[in-house]
Amino acid sequence: MTQDWKPRTKLVHEGIRRSGYGEVSEAIFLTQGFVYDTAEAAEARFIQAGEDEFIYARYGNPTVRMFEERIAALEGTEDGFATASGMAAVNGALTSMLKAGDHVVSARALFGSCLYILEDVLTRFGVEVTFVDGTDLDQWRAAVRPDTKAVFFESLSNPALEVIDIAGVAEIAHAVGALVIVDNVFSTPIYSRAVELGADVVVYSTTKHIDGQGRALGGVILGSREFIRKTVEPYLKHTGAAMSPFTAWIMLKGLETLDLRVRAQATTATEIAEHFASDGRLERVIFPHLPSHPQHDLAKRQMDKGGTVVSLDVKGGQEAAFRFLNALKIITISNNLGDAKSIATHPTTTTHQRLSDEQRTALGITPGLVRVSVGLEDGRDLIDDISNALGANA
Numbered sequence: 001m002t003q004d005w006k007p008r009t010k011l012v013h014e015g016i017r018r019s020g021y022g023e024v025s026e027a028i029f030l031t032q033g034f035v036y037d038t039a040e041a042a043e044a045r046f047i048q049a050g051e052d053e054f055i056y057a058r059y060g061n062p063t064v065r066m067f068e069e070r071i072a073a074l075e076g077t078e079d080g081f082a083t084a085s086g087m088a089a090v091n092g093a094l095t096s097m098l099k100a101g102d103h104v105v106s107a108r109a110l111f112g113s114c115l116y117i118l119e120d121v122l123t124r125f126g127v128e129v130t131f132v133d134g135t136d137l138d139q140w141r142a143a144v145r146p147d148t149k150a151v152f153f154e155s156l157s158n159p160a161l162e163v164i165d166i167a168g169v170a171e172i173a174h175a176v177g178a179l180v181i182v183d184n185v186f187s188t189p190i191y192s193r194a195v196e197l198g199a200d201v202v203v204y205s206t207t208k209h210i211d212g213q214g215r216a217l218g219g220v221i222l223g224s225r226e227f228i229r230k231t232v233e234p235y236l237k238h239t240g241a242a243m244s245p246f247t248a249w250i251m252l253k254g255l256e257t258l259d260l261r262v263r264a265q266a267t268t269a270t271e272i273a274e275h276f277a278s279d280g281r282l283e284r285v286i287f288p289h290l291p292s293h294p295q296h297d298l299a300k301r302q303m304d305k306g307g308t309v310v311s312l313d314v315k316g317g318q319e320a321a322f323r324f325l326n327a328l329k330i331i332t333i334s335n336n337l338g339d340a341k342s343i344a345t346h347p348t349t350t351t352h353q354r355l356s357d358e359q360r361t362a363l364g365i366t367p368g369l370v371r372v373s374v375g376l377e378d379g380r381d382l383i384d385d386i387s388n389a390l391g392a393n394a
């Protein structure tokens, strides 16, 4: 389709495939298989499927293909492969390209399940993984080797919101021929400049901002046509982590409003961060675009906005954090993010419970830390809600 459309136009129109009925909204092709006119046609399709030809929904499906083409066009990659969840995307991107004896360098500050794949799964199959403080380019430089096949990191880490210098890491990785794989969930596809800054592969959990309304799990791997079709597709189509057509339709509808939603959420997140920046009831307010953020300059350079998550470190540790959470009236206690509904999470006792105290301390996850994913409510109501709930600690 047209390559010079602006992002918002792409989000509404890119990749659409209309059936003979000329439907306006993307059709949900709830079919696992496809019929062939002749035995010869079936044989030909198995040898080489054409542009708009499908074989089996585990390999691809028209609704899923619409979603893949639309999100790839937004991110600026040649191609994409949609998966059943964000974790299937992270696992697929790494496992499809690695083999025993390969070396990977990864940032230490990772979503718990990502850490499990790197620390437990890959190493079990003979891949060597070196963990570094992702914010320290010297550590990346010291860790890469001629046999390093990939580097992996979350461009904005969960929940301490460390910013990783994509261009800096990419330069170090590319010097040894390693592929740069970025889990870009917290940056969101709207504020992502990962490809322009040197990422080779970008992974999203579409469960987060892309659905954005808490309905479905999904993921996507974005990269060059060569990587997606020659490395990722064979692995995923035979191991079965395909996105369902119904989910792809939810994600397509999510993409239509993604830009509007994420911009509104990021604006409100900025308002909340600025409002509470010097509140005496909080130890710290962590938000990449606050001047107090340790990588504020990098965050400003790398992202047009500070994202949609604000982490609040409540004075008084876990007890005070629980009092705060239990006193919230609008913001709900849950563990999703990027949702229309604002959500508060206590990482120490939920998402990062599996880690040791030392590991949590190293990642800046203190007992008072509460991660707030800012939704679509009126920012004034959210500020009042947070302020009133902090009052419970006064």
Ligand SMILES: *Cc1c(COP(=O)(O)O)cnc(C)c1O
Binding pocket: 085, 086, 087, 088, 090, 111, 113, 114, 154, 158, 183, 185, 186, 205, 206, 207, 208, 217, 218, 219
């Ligand atoms: C949620 C999340 C994932 C996993 O996505 P699922 O869709 O829940 O499988 C991976 N990485 C990051 C940074 C996430 O926030």
